[in-house]
Amino acid sequence: MSRRHEVVSPIPGVFYRRPDPDSDPFAIEGQVIGADDTVCLVEVMKSFHQVPAGAAGTLVQFLVENEDVVDAGQPVAVIEAG
Amino acid sequence: MKRLLVANRGEIAVRIIRAARDLGISTVAVHSTADAEARHVRLADTAVEIGPPQAGKSYLVIDAILDAARSAGADAVHPGYGFLSERAGFAAAVADAGLAFVGPDAAVIDQMGDKVRARQVAMAAGVPTVPGTRGGVENVEAAVAAAVEIGYPIMLKAAAGGGGRGIRVVEDEAGLRTAFPAASREAASAFGDGRMYLERFVRRARHVEVQVLGDGSDAVHLFERECSLQRRRQKVVEEALAPGIDAAVRDAMTAAAARLAREVGYRSAGTVEFLVDDQTHEFFFIEMNTRIQVEHPTTELVTGIDLVAEQLRIAAGERLRHAQDGIAARGWAIEFRVNAEDPARGFLPSPGKVGRVELPAGPWVRVDTWLEPDVTVPPFYDSLLAKVVVWGEDRESAIRRSRRALAEFAVEGVPTTAGLHTEILDQDWFAAGEFHTGTLEQWLSDREEATP
Numbered sequence: 361m362s363r364r365h366e367v368v369s370p371i372p373g374v375f376y377r378r379p380d381p382d383s384d385p386f387a388i389e390g391q392v393i394g395a396d397d398t399v400c401l402v403e404v405m406k407s408f409h410q411v412p413a414g415a416a417g418t419l420v421q422f423l424v425e426n427e428d429v430v431d432a433g434q435p436v437a438v439i440e441a442g
Numbered sequence: 443m444k445r446l447l448v449a450n451r452g453e454i455a456v457r458i459i460r461a462a463r464d465l466g467i468s469t470v471a472v473h474s475t476a477d478a479e480a481r482h483v484r485l486a487d488t489a490v491e492i493g494p495p496q497a498g499k500s501y502l503v504i505d506a507i508l509d510a511a512r513s514a515g516a517d518a519v520h521p522g523y524g525f526l527s528e529r530a531g532f533a534a535a536v537a538d539a540g541l542a543f544v545g546p547d548a549a550v551i552d553q554m555g556d557k558v559r560a561r562q563v564a565m566a567a568g569v570p571t572v573p574g575t576r577g578g579v580e581n582v583e584a585a586v587a588a589a590v591e592i593g594y595p596i597m598l599k600a601a602a603g604g605g606g607r608g609i610r611v612v613e614d615e616a617g618l619r620t621a622f623p624a625a626s627r628e629a630a631s632a633f634g635d636g637r638m639y640l641e642r643f644v645r646r647a648r649h650v651e652v653q654v655l656g657d658g659s660d661a662v663h664l665f666e667r668e669c670s671l672q673r674r675r676q677k678v679v680e681e682a683l684a685p686g687i688d689a690a691v692r693d694a695m696t697a698a699a700a701r702l703a704r705e706v707g708y709r710s711a712g713t714v715e716f717l718v719d720d721q722t723h724e725f726f727f728i729e730m731n732t733r734i735q736v737e738h739p740t741t742e743l744v745t746g747i748d749l750v751a752e753q754l755r756i757a758a759g760e761r762l763r764h765a766q767d768g769i770a771a772r773g774w775a776i777e778f779r780v781n782a783e784d785p786a787r788g789f790l791p792s793p794g795k796v797g798r799v800e801l802p803a804g805p806w807v808r809v810d811t812w813l814e815p816d817v818t819v820p821p822f823y824d825s826l827l828a829k830v831v832v833w834g835e836d837r838e839s840a841i842r843r844s845r846r847a848l849a850e851f852a853v854e855g856v857p858t859t860a861g862l863h864t865e866i867l868d869q870d871w872f873a874a875g876e877f878h879t880g881t882l883e884q885w886l887s888d889r890e891e892a893t894p
Contacts, residue, residue: 372793372821374496405782405791405825429495429822 362442365415366435373404375436377426387419387437399437402430417441443467443518443542443758447511448482449532450522451501453810453829454734455482458520461750470514472507474500476820481812488514495822501525504532508539518542518757520750524824527733528555544757545710546656546732553706554730564727567705569698572644572717572726577601578637582622588640589618597643598622600629611643646720646878650684651713651731652699653741655752657762661703663696664745665771667737671866671882673789678859678882679866681776682740685837685875687718695725700766702730711738711753720878736779736829739810743775743833774840775833778848781825784857793821797854802847806833819856827858837875841867 369375377385377400386398393399398410399419413419417439424436446462447470448455459469459482471486476495483489490510493500500506502525511519519536521527521544534548545551554560561571573592578601579585589596598610598621610625612618622638630636649672653664668684669677683692699714713731718724738749747764755763783789799815811828819827832847834840845867851860869885871877 371791374822404821405793405823407791427496427498 362417362440365413365417365439365441367399367411367414367437367439369400369402369411369430369434369436370432371402371404371409372432373402373409373430375424375426375428375430376401376403376408377422387413389419389421391419392417393419393439411436413437413439415439415441443754445470445514445516446518446520446544446754447472447507447514447516447541448486448520448522449501449507450520450525450527451477451480451482451823452812453826454522454524454736456485456812457810458522458750459485461748462520462754464748465751465754467518467754470510470516472501472510474822476822479817481814481817490514495820497525497822504529504535508535508541511536511539511541516541518544518754520544520753520757521733523733523736528731530555542757544753546706546708546712550706550708551732554732557729560729561727563706564702567698567702569702569714569727570725572642572728574641575639578635578639580637582619585618585622585638585640586615589615592640592642595643595645597641598625599639599641600625600633600635601637601639602629602633602635642726644717644719644726646880648684648686648718648720648877649715649879650687650695650718650725651715651735652696653738653749654699654703654708654712654714655749655756655762655764656703656708656710656712657756657760658707658709659704660762661700661708662762662764662766662769663700663703664741664747664749664769665696666692667740669737670877670879672879673882673886677737677779679776679778679863679872680737680740681774681837681840682744683771683774684718686720688723691718691723691725698725698727702727708732710756711749736826737777739808739829739831740775740777743806743808743831744771744773745769746772773833773835774837775831776840776844777829777831778844778863779826779859780828780830780851780863781859782819782827782856783825783859785859785862786857789859791821791825792856793819793825794856795819796856798852799854800850800852801828802830802850804847804850806843807831807847808833813853827853827856830860830863841873 395416421438469486471489472492492506526532530548530552533543536543610621626636649669652666667682671679715728716725808831832844
């Protein structure tokens with residue numbers, strides 16, 4: 361039985377899928393990841409915070425685009441935990 | 443200069459608009475959609491929206507700012523600090539658009555932005571730089587010979603390296619003979635190049651910087667500021683003048699800064715940064731900031747000179763209005779940066795909706811801020827809420843007045859660093875002026891252990 365886990369941004373800010381513009385994304389859709397793996401960065405007031413998956417499983421979908429503005433508590437990705 | 447576009451936001455945009463107004467220059471604010479209601483927007487004569495909240499899509503977009511300048515009929519651009527203020531490409535684009543750039547020429551920004559070139563210019567102007575080897579040394583004997591010239595303690599760095607890897611501090615020749623081969627081997631395996639670079643290691647360094655003003659041919663200094671109290675390389679408390687600097691060091695360092703500014707034909711306000719060895723009192727050039735700085739009000743309070751107004755006059759083509767012998771420093775000024783950060787949670791940036799706001803005032807207290815009751819602190823920009831700047835006839839009275847001013851500061855809704863400043867004021871090392879660039883971080887970490 362798999363269950364749906366939403367990765368939530370803990371802070372408001374700007375959402376980034378890559379550690380820097382020249383690097384690969386932290387994770388791509390369809391990728392199997394661990395609970396502690398970083399899914400994205402959120403930049404708040406010029407400081408960058410890594411957001412971990414929070415559950416092991418398959419990352420099925422990102423809910424926001426790179427560089428979108430996110431709120432605290434906003435879901436940013438979905439993981440099928442299994 | 444009739445109409446100035448301010449290519450910035452927050453307290454520095456407010457500060458620049460006020461200086462322009464004092465000179466009878468009308469102002470154009472630019473803003474992201476997140477800043478539509480911001481104070482700098484309301485204070486300016488005209489405002490132009492330049493993009494979405496992310497700075498990379500608004501305040502950092504050169505074309506958007508130049509379009510705004512054209513549409514609003516501006517004839518000059520002030521970049522403030524941060525954002526585009528030290529981008530040579532921006533200064534050049536402003537000049538190419540036929541507008542006055544409030545700052546030095548693009549070539550000077552470029553030159554001083556490159557650490558190696560800046561060091562060479564400093565040497566040419568007879569300004570001391572941190573003693574070190576020019577290039578890499580290849581073996582122990584060469585390192586030992588170089589170390590005699592440089593003086594111990596020595597910092598060993600991989601010539602090809604970076605990112606702080608492979609750095610060793612050695613105290614004497616024996617230490618160097620032991621450390622060099624190992625460090626060189628590490629460098630060879632990490633970077634494919636075993637050459638090492640040697641530099642004097644300053645154990646207890648103060649960060650002291652000299653304010654300069656230049657008009658392209660002449661330059662003067664406006665004394666120095668002490669900026670050693672830093673957390674993660676961000677300054678927290680600054681003061682003018684610098685405690686712990688005697689008259690001979692002050693005279694030599696300020697003269698060196700003005701010499702450097704003349705050497706590069708510096709035009710506008712700038713800052714020459716030095717490392718001062720707390721034990722030997724030697725000073726060494728580190729870099730030059732080619733913009734107005736956050737802590738400029740401390741210099742304004744001790745000299746009585748409006749640095750932003752001088753920048754505007756110089757950008758409009760005026761010559762320097764102050765001769766060196768007409769510039770005096772009187773009393774003492776201290777600036778406290780109040781940030782929307784939570785000191786109890788590792789200085790977590792804390793944007794959000796603000797409620798009540800009480801700002802300090804009264805004799806010899808200046809608050810540079812964009813903060814007002816009921817505003818929202820956006821998450822997109824830096825966390826600086828306000829600068830509380832206090833003047834006293836001497837350092838002791840400035841400290842006493844600082845306590846009073848900070849006690850008046852109140853913001854509801856977001857945590858701030860105001861209370862931390864009051865704690866710093868109560869430390870013996872602060873009262874005695876006995877601190878260096880490592881003091882604040884050490885104190886914060888001791889404090890954290892003491893109150894788990």
